[in-house]
Amino acid sequence: MTGEDRFAHLDAAYVLGTLDTDERREFAAHLSECDDCAASVASLEEVGRLLGSASPEAFADDAIQYEPSDLLLPRLLSAVREQRRRRRWLVSGAAVLAAACLVLVTTLLVRTTNSTPSSPAGHPLAMTAVVDSPVSASAEVTAVSWGTKITLHCSYESSFDYPPGATYDLVVTDRQGSSQTLGSWQVTPGKQISYPSGTALTKDQIASISITTGSGTALLRLKL
Amino acid sequence: MPVGEAELLRALHDEHAAALQNFVVRLTNGDRARAEDVVQETLLRAWKNPKVLDQSAGSARAWLFTVARRIVIDDWRARRSRPEVITAEPPEQRVDDLASRVVDRALIDTAVAALSAEHRAVLRETYLRGASVSQAAQALGIPPGTVKSRTHYALHALRATLEQMGALS
Numbered sequence: 001m002t003g004e005d006r007f008a009h010l011d012a013a014y015v016l017g018t019l020d021t022d023e024r025r026e027f028a029a030h031l032s033e034c035d036d037c038a039a040s041v042a043s044l045e046e047v048g049r050l051l052g053s054a055s056p057e058a059f060a061d062d063a064i065q066y067e068p069s070d071l072l073l074p075r076l077l078s079a080v081r082e083q084r085r086r087r088r089w090l091v092s093g094a095a096v097l098a099a100a101c102l103v104l105v106t107t108l109l110v111r112t113t114n115s116t117p118s119s120p121a122g123h124p125l126a127m128t129a130v131v132d133s134p135v136s137a138s139a140e141v142t143a144v145s146w147g148t149k150i151t152l153h154c155s156y157e158s159s160f161d162y163p164p165g166a167t168y169d170l171v172v173t174d175r176q177g178s179s180q181t182l183g184s185w186q187v188t189p190g191k192q193i194s195y196p197s198g199t200a201l202t203k204d205q206i207a208s209i210s211i212t213t214g215s216g217t218a219l220l221r222l223k224l
Numbered sequence: 225m226p227v228g229e230a231e232l233l234r235a236l237h238d239e240h241a242a243a244l245q246n247f248v249v250r251l252t253n254g255d256r257a258r259a260e261d262v263v264q265e266t267l268l269r270a271w272k273n274p275k276v277l278d279q280s281a282g283s284a285r286a287w288l289f290t291v292a293r294r295i296v297i298d299d300w301r302a303r304r305s306r307p308e309v310i311t312a313e314p315p316e317q318r319v320d321d322l323a324s325r326v327v328d329r330a331l332i333d334t335a336v337a338a339l340s341a342e343h344r345a346v347l348r349e350t351y352l353r354g355a356s357v358s359q360a361a362q363a364l365g366i367p368p369g370t371v372k373s374r375t376h377y378a379l380h381a382l383r384a385t386l387e388q389m390g391a392l393s
Contacts, residue, residue, distance in 0.1 A: 009373040009376040010372060011376060011379075012379035012380070013350070013357065015379065016375065018354075018355070018375065020358075043383065044383060046393065047382055047383045047392075048379075050391070051382075053325065053329045054329065054336055057333075059336060059344050059347060059348035060344075061345065063337035066246045066249040067245065068242060068260055072237065072264060073234065073237050076267055077230060077233060079264065079268055080229070080230075080233060080268070080271065
């Protein structure tokens, strides 16, 4: 056996400290001359350190192998199917929203041309979607002597699966960035509602009006 | 669902589910149902993340192990419960240290359990029981030279497995 061959497989026993004293000393001396063996020892050091955390049971002859159940794959496939279905809903929801906006804009155009220019009521302004949602809304914002009157017109897609007891909040943010909740209401799928509200802020002081979920996620926003 | 996507999910499952299950069961104190939920969530995240699937199988596995570990650790934090080995109510920093020790143990246990029976046996004798080469040779009924070379192959196999799991720095 040549010198090189004699040392070739000693890296692991050296790292684990199982060589006898003489062989250990010889191999240590060899390491300073042999880059390959030194690199091999270095590559095993972290493994040796990690072995220190191992449980004795892991070394058993019949170490346990845990198999996932046969149900995992069917569950994965149906989870993916469910997600695709929901995404389709959101996309079609967005299409409905777009159609609703078109109707709204048309109505506005008709109304604007018919109404007197000095009408004190604010024009309904369509709110913009912050995230995909089954809700569309417009807001009438009118300056009044006590502050600002805000009337929301909200409509909900009926086919969407709303969480039971879902509520929305109307939140106003002023130009300094502080927000106040003006009120909340319950979701009525498939229906349109008008929600009258107001704030002491003047119209100039209002930066934006948002509709948020009960948990605080903004759905729609109107910047003034 | 397009056929190709179902196939992709099936391939992900076949290639990685068992390895992940072995790891995660060791993080959930043997709760196999909970482990399977974590494995499902992990594979779904991979499926939604095409970049992961483009990688070689080895680095995909490292990504999966990292995600699975994060799901479990986030869950520990969220429930403000600790892994069972922790009994006291330690400060946040110590929780992280202990969590990382629990993860290290799960990683190495998974990798050791995945070795061939021969490789596990030689490490059990030399490393776990602290036998000398000649004692191990006797216990295993093989020549001392074979103990050394088998230790060499066992430890390199262990290193390759750990590396695939993303367990080495």
